Amino acid sequence: MGPLVEYRDLALTIGDVPILRGVSFDVAAGEAVGLVGESGSGKSMTLRALARLLPDNASTTGEALFDGTDALALSRGRLRSHRRGLGMVFQDPRAAINPMHPVESFLVERARDTGSDLGAARTSAVTMLRRMGIHDPERRMAQYPFELSGGLLQRVMIASVLMERPRLLLADEPTTALDVTTQSDVLALAGDLRREAGTAMLLVTHDLDLAGAVCDRIVVMYGGQVLETASATDIASRPVHPYTRGLLASRPPLTRRLDTIPVVPGTPVSASATGPGCPFASRCPVAVERCATELPEERLIAGSRVRCHRAEEVVAGVLDAELPLREEEVR
Amino acid sequence: MSEPCTPTDDVVVEVEHLVKCYGTGPVVVDDVSFQVRRGRTTALVGESGAGKSTIGAILSGLASATSGRAVVCGEDRSVAARSARDRSRRGRQLQLVPQDPYTTLDPTQRVGAALLEAAALRGVPRDQRPARVAELLDLVGLGEAHADLVPRSLSGGQRQRVAIARALATRPEVLVLDEAVSALDVSVQAQVLNVLNRLQRDLGTAYLFVTHDLGVVRQIAHDVVVLRAGQVVEAGTVDAVLGDPQHEYTQLLLASTPRPGWVPVAR
Ligand SMILES: Nc1ncnc2c1ncn2[C@@H]1O[C@H](COP(=O)(O)OP(=O)(O)OP(=O)(O)O)[C@@H](O)[C@H]1O
Ligand SMILES: Nc1ncnc2c1ncn2[C@@H]1O[C@H](COP(=O)(O)OP(=O)(O)OP(=O)(O)O)[C@@H](O)[C@H]1O
Ligand code: SF4
Ligand SMILES: [Mg+2]
Ligand SMILES: [Mg+2]
Numbered sequence: 001m002g003p004l005v006e007y008r009d010l011a012l013t014i015g016d017v018p019i020l021r022g023v024s025f026d027v028a029a030g031e032a033v034g035l036v037g038e039s040g041s042g043k044s045m046t047l048r049a050l051a052r053l054l055p056d057n058a059s060t061t062g063e064a065l066f067d068g069t070d071a072l073a074l075s076r077g078r079l080r081s082h083r084r085g086l087g088m089v090f091q092d093p094r095a096a097i098n099p100m101h102p103v104e105s106f107l108v109e110r111a112r113d114t115g116s117d118l119g120a121a122r123t124s125a126v127t128m129l130r131r132m133g134i135h136d137p138e139r140r141m142a143q144y145p146f147e148l149s150g151g152l153l154q155r156v157m158i159a160s161v162l163m164e165r166p167r168l169l170l171a172d173e174p175t176t177a178l179d180v181t182t183q184s185d186v187l188a189l190a191g192d193l194r195r196e197a198g199t200a201m202l203l204v205t206h207d208l209d210l211a212g213a214v215c216d217r218i219v220v221m222y223g224g225q226v227l228e229t230a231s232a233t234d235i236a237s238r239p240v241h242p243y244t245r246g247l248l249a250s251r252p253p254l255t256r257r258l259d260t261i262p263v264v265p266g267t268p269v270s271a272s273a274t275g276p277g278c279p280f281a282s283r284c285p286v287a288v289e290r291c292a293t294e295l296p297e298e299r300l301i302a303g304s305r306v307r308c309h310r311a312e313e314v315v316a317g318v319l320d321a322e323l324p325l326r327e328e329e330v331r
Numbered sequence: 332m333s334e335p336c337t338p339t340d341d342v343v344v345e346v347e348h349l350v351k352c353y354g355t356g357p358v359v360v361d362d363v364s365f366q367v368r369r370g371r372t373t374a375l376v377g378e379s380g381a382g383k384s385t386i387g388a389i390l391s392g393l394a395s396a397t398s399g400r401a402v403v404c405g406e407d408r409s410v411a412a413r414s415a416r417d418r419s420r421r422g423r424q425l426q427l428v429p430q431d432p433y434t435t436l437d438p439t440q441r442v443g444a445a446l447l448e449a450a451a452l453r454g455v456p457r458d459q460r461p462a463r464v465a466e467l468l469d470l471v472g473l474g475e476a477h478a479d480l481v482p483r484s485l486s487g488g489q490r491q492r493v494a495i496a497r498a499l500a501t502r503p504e505v506l507v508l509d510e511a512v513s514a515l516d517v518s519v520q521a522q523v524l525n526v527l528n529r530l531q532r533d534l535g536t537a538y539l540f541v542t543h544d545l546g547v548v549r550q551i552a553h554d555v556v557v558l559r560a561g562q563v564v565e566a567g568t569v570d571a572v573l574g575d576p577q578h579e580y581t582q583l584l585l586a587s588t589p590r591p592g593w594v595p596v597a598r
Contacts (some may be wrong), residue, residue, distance in 0.1 A: 038516040039487075133597060179378035180543065184587035187595035206517065209589035236591055250521035252546035254573065254590050260528075261521040261550060267486040268516055326591070 002068060004029045004168060004200050005050065009062035010072075012045055012224075014055055018271045019045050021224045021279075022062070024298070025305075029167065032194070032201040034211030034232070036247075037221035038268040043204040046221070047170050050202070051083050066168065087161035087199070091173040093153040097145050104141035107160050128159035132189050151182040158190050165197040172204040187214050208247055212236045220244050223279030224271025230304035240304040240311050242323055243280045249324035262324035278309070286310055286319050340405070342366045343504050343537045344373075344390065344425075349399035349409070351385050351561075360385050361561035362399070366554075367505060370535040374548040374569070376584070377558035383541045387507045390539065391427040392418070404504055423453055426498035428491075430510035435494060436482045442468075442493050443478030446500060453501035467496040470533075472526050488519030492526065502534065509541040524550050545588045549573055557581050 003026035012020040020042045027033045035043045048054055049064040052071045063070045066086065074082055090096060097106050104122070107129075111121030122141075129137035132155040145153060154174065161169065174190075175183040191214055194201060205211050211218055211232070218235040220228040220243065228241040239245050246264035266283040278284070281291040288309065296307040302315045313319050344367035351360035360382040367373040375383045388394035389401050389408065396409035404424045412418040429435055436445060446464040455463050465475060471492040482490055491511060498506055508527075512520045528551065530536060540551055548555055548569060555572045557565045557580065565578040576582045586596065 038518060180587040181378065181583055181598070184595040185597045188597040191595070207589055209591060209593055212591070213589060213593050213595055246518060250518045252521065252524065252544070252550040254546045254549055254585075254588060257549055257569070260525050263521045263525060264518040265522075267488055267519055 003027060004031075004067060005033075005202065006065040007046070007049075007063070008065065010046070010049060010064055011061045012042075012049065012054070012058055013060075014058050019058075019224055020049075021271050021274075023221075023224075023226055024062075025219050025226055025229050027168070027200050027202055030195075030198045030200050031217065032203065032215040034215035034218045035202060035204045035221060036206065036208050036211050036218055038206060038247075040268060040270045041221040042224040042271060043206075043221055044172055047172055047202055047204050050168075050170060051086055051088060052079055085167060087164060087166035087169040089154075089157055089161055089169065089171045089174045091176050093150065093157040094145060096157060097153065099145050102142055102144055103148070103156055106145075107141065107156070107163070109160075110164060124163055125159070128163045128193070129156065131193060132156075132159045133185050134159075151178050151186070154178060155186060155189075158186065158193075162190065162193045162197060162199065166199055169194060169199050169201040171201060173206070174203075175210075176205070183210075208235070208244075209251065220247070223269050223274040225274075225279050225307070226298070226305075227280065227308070228304055228306045230306075234303050238302065238315075240301060240306045240314050241280075241308050242284050242286055242310075242314065242319075245314075245323050245325070246283075248326040251326070253326075262326075264324065278307070285322050285324070286313075341369050343369050343404055344539060345400070345402040346386065346390075347400040347402070349386065349389065349401055350397045351382070351389065351394070352397050358397075359561050360389075363556075363558070363561070363563055364399075365556045365563065365566055367537050367539050368554070369504075369537055370531060371554065372531065372538040372540050372552040374540045374542060374552035374555040375558060376542060376545065376548055376555060378543060378584075380560070381558040382561040383558060384509055387427060387509045387539065387541055390505075391425060391507055392421055393427070419452075419454075422503075423501045424503055425505040425507060426501070426503045427507045427509065428494050428498050428511045430513055436490065436497075438482055440481065441478065442473075442480055442482070442485070445493070446478070446497055449497045449500035455500070463500065467500060470499065470526075470530060471496045472522070486519070488515050488523055491515060491523055495523075495527070495530075499530070499534070499536070503536065505537045505539065507539045507541070510543075511540075512547060513542065513544065520547075527551060545573060545585060546590070557584070 005027035007023050007025055010020055010023040023046055037043055050066055050071055060072050064072050071082060107125040108118055108121040111118055126137045134140055134155055175186055203215060215232050218232050219226055222243050228244050239248055249262040252261060264283050277292040277294050278296055281287045291309055296309045298305055298307050301311045347364050349360055349363045352358050377383055389396050395411055401408045412421055443464055446467055447460050450460045450463045473492055512523050552569050555569050556563055559580050565572055565581045576585055
């Protein structure tokens with residue numbers, strides 16, 4: 001059996017502007033994969049390609065396969081049923097819930113559409129809301145979305161999606177707008193439900209620590225490309241790509257005040273602003289001449305799939321003096 | 332050009348029993364007291380709706396207090412400024428940097444012009460203004476080339492640095508930074524935090540730093556005030572509060588903050 005999700009050399013342009021440049025990685029059944037990177041790196045577009053939720057003027061090459069079916073090659077009619085197999089959660093739940101109807105109507109919508117037992121759907125909704133940490137589910141279901149806080153509404157959203165036991169959950173910054181205590185709650189509860197149902201997850205986030213905590217594997221994106229893919233533990237304890245090292249090092253540590261936080265100079269670049277070589281070349285502290293002209297192949301080095309001409313040297317530790325290092329101890 | 336507090340004053344901001352209700356609404360700042368020391372940073376942390384921005388707004392004169400005192404450089408700001416002269420003096424003592432500099436930077440105004448204007452408003456003599464602008468750009472790590480750009484042509488981190496440079500035009504005694512680095516990418520956020528720490532060492536500016544990120548608190552602050560629903564639940568030095576939190580809410584905030592090896596738990 002192949003992977004549940006497979007991106008094969010996905011390239012995407014909007015108008016004439018390149019957004020993704022050859023994205024390849026996969027997600028196994030039941031696996032949680034974190035798509036991490038800074039603003040504009042192409043995380044959301046990558047995730048959305050799998051449901052073909054792309055701008056009208058987007059064009060693509062390559063494939064975005066779910067369960068062996070390329071979302072980008074489907075007819076409109078088949079796209080609907082394709083999307084139904086995916087659970088989707090975005091940053092702003094209010095954009096996805098009809099404000100004119102009570103929460104209950106949203107939760108039993110699928111049952112109504114498919115003509116299944118509404119009473120059973122209601123019971124299962126109550127159970128799911130409770131498991132998402134909502135203590136008074138009956139009262140909440142009678143309320144309208146505007147009566148619920150963002151945190152409560154996101155719990156409702158996640159409950160409604162996981163209720164269907166989808167094989168894949170697509171989650172784009174689902175907790176970014178929430179307070180940290182709520183975020184911790186929601187991640188823990190949704191994680192339990194997801195694992196029980198064997199639902200795989202593709203999680204988009206800019207927070208590498210958060211991704212490491214809830215995902216099995218991490219995909220690091222920059223300028224519309226994947227620069228490193230490795231297990232969450234490897235990314236945290238021995239990142240290979242210079243950009244991954246920079247990302248980890250620039251996160252302000254909780255335990256100790258630093259004289260200076262090690263930084264990656266400059267600002268993130270979009271896919272359209274990168275040259276023919278390594279997209280990170282303009283900011284990389286260990287770039288060499290060929291980096292600007294020659295795109296590094298993706299190679300498997302020390303357990304990481306990584307695109308860097310100097311990956312062996314990083315692994316050997318000979319570049320440590322020049323690369324930012326995270327200060328905080330890793331358990 | 333600045334309007335210094337009396338040089339012996341070690342406390343530049345003194346908030347005492349501050350209370351705020353908007354109109355006839357509920358109490359959103361509830362008997363809050365804390366200090367900001369000269370050349371030091373006090374962080375104001377807490378979750379959404381805790382009242383952090385409201386306190387910043389009262390200190391910068393954008394909102395009035397319902398009761399209590401908000402003293403900046405010896406002057407109580409819970410009383411609205413009465414004259415333009417008062418406002419101008421207050422502006423020289425304390426400046427606000429908001430989360431999104433788009434809301435305060437004029438989109439049509441070039442960076443250099445915005446900084447010239449800030450220098451003029453703060454009474455820098457005309458012949459000294461260009462030098463002040465160059466110095467300000469340099470202070471926040473931008474080059475003279477940035478002076479010709481409009482905000483739209485700058486990255487988020489660059490815009491935030493322009494907002495900081497503009498606020499520093501008068502060499503204020505205090506900067507109130509309200510989630511000023513929260514929207515930035517982590518690599519850029521680190522750059523801005525480093526700039527702020529360097530500026531504080533060089534200029535001795537005090538910061539009131541509003542944030543919900545405890546990692547940021549550790550890197551920038553000396554003292555920290557933890558707010559929940561308008562009330563101070565815990566306050567002290569950063570080492571004490573983050574290293575050995577006493578209140579269960581502070582403990583919960585710490586336990587909920589992602590870091591290496593962190594695992595989310597449900598309450
Ligand atoms: N509708 C659109 N039209 C044109 N360009 C777009 C559109 N949507 C996104 N882009 C561009 O595509 C690039 C990738 O965007 P994407 O939303 O995937 O980034 P991201 O990694 O999710 O960033 P963020 O963390 O800010 O959400 C960005 O440079 C963005 O400006
Ligand atoms: N202009 C206003 N009129 C009425 N109520 C307001 C106003 N500004 C803020 N509030 C209310 O005051 C309370 C405190 O808000 P404040 O913006 O100070 O919180 P905060 O700690 O800055 O939160 P956040 O982290 O979300 O920015 C909230 O309940 C808010 O809804
Ligand atoms: S390929 Fe070159 S520029 Fe890119 S990360 Fe590796 S060393 Fe740096
Ligand atoms: Mg996005
Ligand atoms: Mg606020």
